[in-house]
Amino acid sequence: MxxxxxxxxxxxxxxxxxxxxxxxxxxxxxxxxxxxxxxxxxxxxxxxxxxxxxxxxxxxxxxxxxxxxxxxxxxxxxxxxxxxxxxxxxxxxxxxxxxxxxxxxxxxxxxxxxxxxxxxxxxDPAYRRPLSTADALLCAGDETAIPAIASILSEVDDVVAFVEVADAAEEQPLPGVRWLHRDGAEHGSRLLEAVRATALPEAAWLAGEASTVRAVRRLLVGRGLAKSAIEFTGYWRRTLTQDDAPTPEDLADAAEKLEDSASWKGS
The missing domain is CATH 2.40.30.10 (Translation factors)
Structure with a gap:
């Protein structure tokens, strides 16, 4: 193609x-x-x-x-x-x-x-990342992560999926997804609460608003999950666009993802 x-x-x-x-x-x-x-x-x-x-x-x-x-x-x-x-x-x-x-x-x-x-x-196949081979996978994200989570659910049998959306009207027909409604709460707060309350997974896939993704990742690492077991992507930034310069946090995320990519390509 x-x-x-x-x-x-x-x-x-x-x-x-x-x-x-x-x-x-x-x-x-x-x-x-x-x-x-x-x-x-x-x-x-x-x-x-x-x-x-x-x-x-x-x-x-x-x-x-x-x-x-x-x-x-x-x-x-x-x-x-x-x-x-x-x-x-x-x-x-x-x-x-x-x-x-x-x-x-x-x-x-x-x-x-x-x-x-x-x-x-x-x-571009160059950006294709392999799915985790762990027996159980945690997926967590917001509205922007729904397309990717839907594709993962079709490929992986044992997935715990949390998706935070604005309200009940934003739910989509995806079997197995645990929907979290902001209903006026701060973006990402419901997702953090749900991940904090669930059992620690063997691996995690995180995507959505960048600062929320970082917060969920820090939470999982703090609970003992290895960084190498977490696939993460900040799809968007709350106060910035893709045209704006990357923040120091964005650059740190990119460096870690490059390091992870080199690891799995060499394995």
Whole structure:
């Protein structure tokens, strides 16, 4: 499959009051090999302009350099998403409509319609991570982690999954998930309470808002779970976007993930 290309919207529907599911078709999707937590980059064009893709696409570093070389007024905004499902030459991607001022991805999702076109990079097998082989796995995350957790539940038999959402209306039909409702509480607080109260797992998979992911990871490590047994990803930051510079905490997380990646590749 070509690592980069165009995606065309074929269907849009509200899954919950705050989640929009968009179905895309595009060249090469039929050859896409599925794997859990399959991430890709979506490229949103500036208002009133067609999406412009970098000319180089075979290597991620060359592709990203070519992306940065696009003039700022024509350069699409890039955001990371997880494939929710696939069927032949189509994929589904869920967009969480966060409260507050809408960023470019949320604004696009609000008005998405069949025929709209985005760019993509990936999913790239180079970023594929193996699932834990532990007998029992803890998954914990927020709304943005639902697509990945759904894919993990389809692959792993013994999973304890906690998902924190805004309220009961945001639950989705996922057997086995233990839904936690914020109902006005601070983001991440219900997730921390649930993980603190559950039995210590053999391994954990964490994703969602970055500071919450760090807090849950610290909690598990403090209770005795090895860092190497925790797969973690901060999908978004509460007060920053992917365009903002990484914080010292972000850089520390990235360094640990690179170290972990080198370990499992060498094992």
């Amino acid at each position: 070509k690592p980069a290309g165009l995606l065309e919207v074929t269907a849009v529907r509200r899954v919950t009051p705050r989640v929009v599911r968009v179905t895309f078709t595009g060249d090469g999707l039929a050859e896409l090999e599925p794997w859990p937590d399959q991430q890709l980059k979506l490229l949103f064009p500036p208002p009133g302009r067609p999406v412009r893709l970098p000319s180089d696409g075979d290597d991620v570093l060359r592709w990203y350099q070519a992306y940065l070389a696009i003039p700022a007024e024509e350069r699409p905004v890039m955001r990371s998403y997880t494939v929710r499902a696939r069927d032949g030459d189509t994929i589904d991607v869920d967009f969480v409509l966060h409260a507050g001022a809408a960023g470019p991805a949320t604004a696009w999702a609000f008005r998405a319609a069949p025929g709209d076109v985005l760019g993509r990079y990936g999913p």
